[in-house]
Amino acid sequence: MKINMQVVAEKAGVSSATVSRVLRRLPNVRKETRKKVLKVVKELNYEVNAIARSLAVRETNTIGLVVTDIRGRFNAVVTEAVEELAIQRGYNVIICNNMEDPNKELKYLKTLASNRIDGIILMPTQKNISYIKRLLEENRKIVLIDRLIKGINCDSVLVDNETGAYRAVKFLIDSGYRKIATIAGIKRTTTGLERLNGYIRALEEANIKIYDELIKFGDFQVGSGIKLAKELLRGKNVPEAIFTSNIQMLRGLLFILDEEGIKIPDDIGVVTFDDIEWPESMLPKITAVRQPVSHIGRIAAELLFKKLNNKNSHNNEKPNIIRLETDFIIRDSTKKLV
């Protein structure tokens, strides 16, 4: 554990500088010398101390990925995609999971900064804005994912939430539904607000009156799906169909519908934003807006690596905001109302 380049060098009868050159595959070293060194390295099972190296070169060859909930499919798939690309480029990735807790997010961002991580891909809680702004001013490399932060100039990758939601609700309208409720997300977030806007636009375009009591705001978690579903079903204005803005809240809704014996699509229509994470064969099959999740991760990573490779890039350049389109998968959770 205490063996370093010096030890290897002595045993090989060279200087530590030479060992360093061999290990970094620099050209200017004689073949025999290289061989000799590598032999000793093998013998001693020597592995360079990445910490010391990082300190010397002021680069860590590592990026951080800060996600809000690793248990969610969206996050997991993004993670996988980012990792895949990072590994190709020879980077390590540190995954930080904050469970939508801004305090945890801040702690992680600080740790990453303190550890002189080369770059960060961040799915923001959209809370620690001033700190993120500071990081950007220090010219740290950051790419936002899934959500924007207004007032901040930063490369971002996300989907066109508004259009996705619009299409889902329009589909309900076209199917003949009129009293359409939504279990919306957190208004402060990009995903929450934009999906709500899509809902509203679809209704307005169809000249359908928008009822406040049919718009419920949750926090993207299962619990709020349950709570809000109850409210909707027990209200005086019971909806014919419900559009949920993410999978977790859909789960909550399904739970309640099952409990109350309300059948999909016979008694109620259901459409959701987000990929489905359960088997295709499970019933009821829910019509959904699908995001190109893996793609999002890959593009974000590519954006980040482009920055990292461009030594004299600076954050005051115009940021890239990349919007990807969603798909709409029609299944069996609605019916045609004649």
Next chain:
Amino acid sequence: MKINMQVVAEKAGVSSATVSRVLRRLPNVRKETRKKVLKVVKELNYEVNAIARSLAVRETNTIGLVVTDIRGRFNAVVTEAVEELAIQRGYNVIICNNMEDPNKELKYLKTLASNRIDGIILMPTQKNISYIKRLLEENRKIVLIDRLIKGINCDSVLVDNETGAYRAVKFLIDSGYRKIATIAGIKRTTTGLERLNGYIRALEEANIKIYDELIKFGDFQVGSGIKLAKELLRGKNVPEAIFTSNIQMLRGLLFILDEEGIKIPDDIGVVTFDDIEWPESMLPKITAVRQPVSHIGRIAAELLFKKLNNKNSHNNEKPNIIRLETDFIIRDSTKKLV
């Protein structure tokens, strides 16, 4: 970005040693001095360089968590539990996802070692045995999770797979099923072998003949579930019930059953190992062996931290092998055969 303790020290009119003391909250520093230093730290937005610190103290305050598939619920929940505990103890955790690829696993282990990570929690692919052995010999702190590696003395946390599987299959037998097939996992893995053994023991105890053609070996992925389900259903010895050894392969099975129009539990009984990852309300509701997943993660982390805190612990001590019991959740995927 180029500001360090020296800079802070000069601006505060003290030495860098004093700044260091203040930042580490050491007691022996005057109140006013501390105040003065902290003021400058704030002003300059100074954050200590964790790399340099790690190099100096030869500790990184970081543990690595190597999992096989972050998309799987088991992994995700374990990850969350480990992270939770780590954050409490003031440790950072690096998550490494290898997709069951031994090469990736090796690469990650090397990176972690090179980065002088304090400890590792490893869900092993059970392949890179010699390298892991070497790490252990170098007295690196490692805790295995979910799977054992034979011939290696290392703390491990996993469930009693054999009993869990036994109970599931016995339940089928008690329900009157006789021709019971299994979609088993990778034989080389602890989880694969032990769950198979539970299946066999249950049948043997009931004096039910074991047919080779009713035992199919998959790789724990959805694809093999699909393939093997087809084989079972199209074989000449069609089973009355199937026990799948994990969720992914169950998904494959469900897909095929749905495709072929075979109804659960009317036409076939189904029981699976592993937690269900889809809503309780979805049909069919599958009877399953549930692992105390979160608990597993927490215990593994506790074991690791115990080692880390015990400076003179050494790997040649007798390892702790901790087996946790599973639960058995009876739902609606089987029926009583009279």
Next chain:
DNA sequence: TTGTATGCGTTATCAC
């Protein structure tokens, strides 16, 4: 209580 000097294990800039 505070400062000085040295070490941590590399890389990089010089010489030779």
Next chain:
DNA sequence: GTGATAACGCATACAA
């Protein structure tokens, strides 16, 4: 082609 040697930014033993 190879070897000293000075950074890199912090911690720490020892002095003061």
